Amino acid sequence: MPITAELIKSSYLGTLSNSHTLLEAVADHNVKMEQLVGKDYVRGTLNRYKVLETHLKVFIHLKYNVTDMDIRTIDQAFLNGFDHYLRSEKNCANNYVVKNIKNLGKILRICMENEWIDKSPFTTYKGKTKNVDRFYLNKEELTQIIGKEFLSERLKQVRDVFIFCCFTGLAYVDVFKLKQENIRKGIDGDRWLFTNRQKTKTRSSVPLLTTATKIIDRYATNKICLNKGLLLPVPSNQKMNEYLKEIG
Incomplete structure (x- = not known):
């Protein structure tokens, strides 16, 4: 197959045959989770993954100027960039950021099981939640x-x-x-x-x-x-x- 500009673009956007995109993987996960709300999950958990999906759509467009990305292009640099985006652009607290990326890590692991990717970059992600002092009513x-x-x-x-x-x-x-x-x-x-x-x-x-x-x-x-x-x-x-x- 000759290498063309269109081929490179299709590969990057995940439109080649037998390829999948990041937002496709997230949407597929959310649809399946919604079918299990009330059985294995509560709606609040689903809503957190829907918010993650929204964050990713905005981040991908802002950072890469595309609407979606081939799941195979998601690497440590992507996770680091997404981490920085949530902290800087969205002004999110540390624990919220880490939980979002851990949720993304779960989806990436599912992609590995589906053989959409060979390995997940989440295994080298360094983010950790911090203990937060909680104040109680007396x-x-x-x-x-x-x-x-x-x-x-x-x-x-x-x-x-x-x-x-x-x-x-x-x-x-x-x-x-x-x-x-x-x-x-x-x-x-x-x-x-x-x-x-x-x-x-x-x-x-x-x-x-x-x-x-x-x-x-x-x-x-x-x-x-x-x-x-x-x-x-x-x-x-x-x-x-x-x-x-x-x-x-």
Whole structure:
């Protein structure tokens, strides 16, 4: 086959027969993951890979002035450049950057298994997550949030969902799917919460404290809860975080 400018361009863009592109690999991964949401994955995990896909599209166009790249051209220099782009152009924190590139590394490993590439450059990536000091609400701060009167109904509901999480120890994703049927009588005769934890896949039995039961009773006749068969009117994770910042 004679080497031509068009051949070189096709090779670079991944349009040769039996070749694959980076964004093709990412999109293929995301489609398959979406089919397993609710089974092996939660939607939040899928959303992180969709954000990765968006970052890669912008980076490839900005750095290489193309719309996609042959998966075989992805090397250590590409990962280093993507790392630098996220830190400099997007002003992302270290742990966010490392997690994005680790997610990309997972996709590259799948490409190896599919024999789309011979090896993954991720094996030499040096990025590491750093321990982050997390600040927790003390009793006084929690009491202040509970007693705060909000004019906005949406802020009241988000506050109540947050407080419910605090008094049950359940994560957002676990509270999001709770239904009335998850509430049953416990060994002490009082109301308990029985559910399967999304992250650990373990059975959880939680005695409901007074604060938690008051919140449940508050939304027993809520139209959103009744229509959807849910225990609480929990918004999307994005809205939840957005409104919590407003509350703060």
